[in-house]
Amino acid sequence: MRAMGRRTPRTAAGSAALTARPPSAAAHDRTWAGEARSACGCAGTLLGLLLLIDFGAGTLTPWRGVLWAGLAGLLLVVLWPVRVSAGPGLLTVRGLLRTRRVRTDRLVSVRWSDGVSRRLVLRDADGGRAELDPRVLVANPPLWHVLDADARTSVARATLRCGETALRQVSARVERESALAVFRVSGLE
Known part of the structure; x- marks a missing residue:
């Protein structure tokens, strides 16, 4: 007898052990993916706005771009959900x-x-x-x-x-x- 690609025991004790701890007993945070996308969106929006403002003012340099990217990365680290x-x-x-x-x-x-x-x-x-x-x-x-x-x-x-x-x-x-x-x-x- 095969179930999900692995062999299941045929004994009564083995089937009782399988029903005692079903694989569906594990639970995960369903909201994590949305919160992670939101954190990335906030960091990306901040980076885009900072670069756009700096470019519009004519003061964008490679070093300032790295600074803004670091600031956006720091925001991402702070907002990243567990x-x-x-x-x-x-x-x-x-x-x-x-x-x-x-x-x-x-x-x-x-x-x-x-x-x-x-x-x-x-x-x-x-x-x-x-x-x-x-x-x-x-x-x-x-x-x-x-x-x-x-x-x-x-x-x-x-x-x-x-x-x-x-x-x-x-x-x-x-x-x-x-x-x-x-x-x-x-x-x-």
């Missing part, structure tokens, strides 16, 4: 320079970070740490459901020492936004 994905027991946050992974089935703490924008900081028992914008979870309910199921496992194993309140806040926000989306689609808004 890519968030989650699978059973693992959350991965990929930025431009580094990838952070946290075991969500062995969470130790979940807290809000202080700063200009709110971030959700997750830490696991192995010392892994990941930081993400909660709006990613709100915009991607499947991603939130994978994280929530694993966080419940952490609570059941008593590894999660602090952070249940932060998880409840994110859960309430995801449920509220999902309900509003249903109302919008059905015309009951």
Whole structure:
């Protein structure tokens, strides 16, 4: 018996193992591609405007062109979104320079970070740490459901020492936004 080009086990235990962790249990940030295109568009627009203004003023030199390209590149780096994905027991946050992974089935703490924008900081028992914008979870309910199921496992194993309140806040926000989306689609808004 073949499925997707690889051989599947015929034993009852093997088929139970396949149904316990389906490949569709992984979830990805569906909004990442649009945000990446937007970041590229903003950086490209800035570069185009700076070059156009400098050319129109008659002051464009190769060095100024390199300077404007560097400025646009810096804007791209600042605006580039992190890519968030989650699978059973693992959350991965990929930025431009580094990838952070946290075991969500062995969470130790979940807290809000202080700063200009709110971030959700997750830490696991192995010392892994990941930081993400909660709006990613709100915009991607499947991603939130994978994280929530694993966080419940952490609570059941008593590894999660602090952070249940932060998880409840994110859960309430995801449920509220999902309900509003249903109302919008059905015309009951």
